[in-house]
Amino acid sequence: MYIHEHKEWPSFSWNKELVGEKLNKVNKAVGYLMGRLSVIGFNDKMSAVVESISHDIIASSEIEGVELNNEQVRSSVARKLGVQLPNPTESSRYIDGVVEMALDATVNFNSPITHERLFGWHNCLFPTGWSGSTKIDVARYRSGEMKVISGMFGREKVHYVAPAPERIDEEMNRFLDWFNSDAHNGYVKSAIAHLWFVCLHPFDDGNGRIGRAIADMALSQAENSKMRFFSVSHQINKDKKQYYDILEKTQKGDCEITEWIIWYLDCLLRSVEQSDETLSKVLNKVIFWQTHAETVLSERQREVLNLYLDGYPGKLTAKNWAKRVKVSPDTAARDIKDLVEKSILIPQQGRVRDVFYGIRCSESILVIPMPEDV
Incomplete structure (x- = not known):
């Protein structure tokens, strides 16, 4: 039945x-x-x-x-x-x-x-x-x-x-x-x-x-x-x-x-x-831009940061940065060095070659992109 x-x-x-x-x-x-x-x-x-x-x-x-x-x-x-x-x-x-x-x-x-x-x-x-x-x-x-x-x-x-x-x-x-x-x-x-x-x-x-x-x-x-x-x-x-x-x-x-x-x-x-x-990804992005509202950044830096905050796959490396926005490796390295000095990007410990970076959203939140290559 x-x-x-x-x-x-x-x-x-x-x-x-x-x-x-x-x-x-x-x-x-x-x-x-x-x-x-x-x-x-x-x-x-x-x-x-x-x-x-x-x-x-x-x-x-x-x-x-x-x-x-x-x-x-x-x-x-x-x-x-x-x-x-x-x-x-x-x-x-x-x-x-x-x-x-x-x-x-x-x-x-x-x-x-x-x-x-x-x-x-x-x-x-x-x-x-x-x-x-x-x-x-x-x-x-x-x-x-x-x-x-x-x-x-x-x-x-x-x-x-x-x-x-x-x-x-x-x-x-x-x-x-x-x-x-x-x-x-x-x-x-x-x-x-x-x-x-x-x-x-x-x-x-x-x-x-x-x-x-x-x-x-x-x-x-x-x-x-x-x-x-x-x-x-x-x-x-x-x-x-x-x-x-x-x-x-x-x-x-x-x-x-x-x-x-x-x-x-x-x-x-x-x-x-x-x-x-x-939702944590969305919140991390909101907190990040609230934290860095007054930080001077180039449009290229904003573009790449938004990509990774949105979950763009792969490591955030100088090589991938250059590939994504079609700039030279030297230009990508300068962009990244500037963000490191501003405590926005954090080099990951234990990496000697091909360093990849995490994004600091606040003092307590660190977003680390997926450790796969694109």
């Missing part, structure tokens, strides 16, 4: 005490992250948003085996959010459509979800009417049965059977009424919305990506913010096997979904912690 066949469906229940304990940890982690964000300016926050949403879009597609061009996604997100990138990439119409769907869910989080809005999202994912080599119904709910199957032909394993197509309209009406209700908000709503939607599997394809967009929308509602600073999809993609295992287990159970909610909140917690690590 599948979850939607139980008489309690869709009256989900969970252990309030266990979930409450996990929620406290999530709220604390998110609060800490937002506290750190409060010290940086709007432009830096928007740069962090571009990275987070880009990672989310790319990961959500990767979960379903769809690979998107990273730079095209990043450029499309930045362009639609009005953020300038140093070297933007032209994006395809398809990627622009996928980005529009994700941004509509997060930026317009206060607008109710309607059938028409979902159909628009579906059309963004399948503008040609094809999923791979298969013709599918686009911008409307499925008309056939839906099974989640794996394995070779003749040895297939059925993981889940979704509700019959004749039930979909009624089931989706009930789901949308619940989601759009003012009585529901918070991180648990995101967990339930994700599960509920993928259990319905209302479309021929794209249910996972649309379900995760709905879950992200619930997260934006919980924080009352258009800015997303962490990516749950990115974390789910790292734990893809566990994701499918817990999803299948829950879909074959009853409507007591404590285990699913705990797993989802744990995933959310890890995504916040990962975002905090990424």
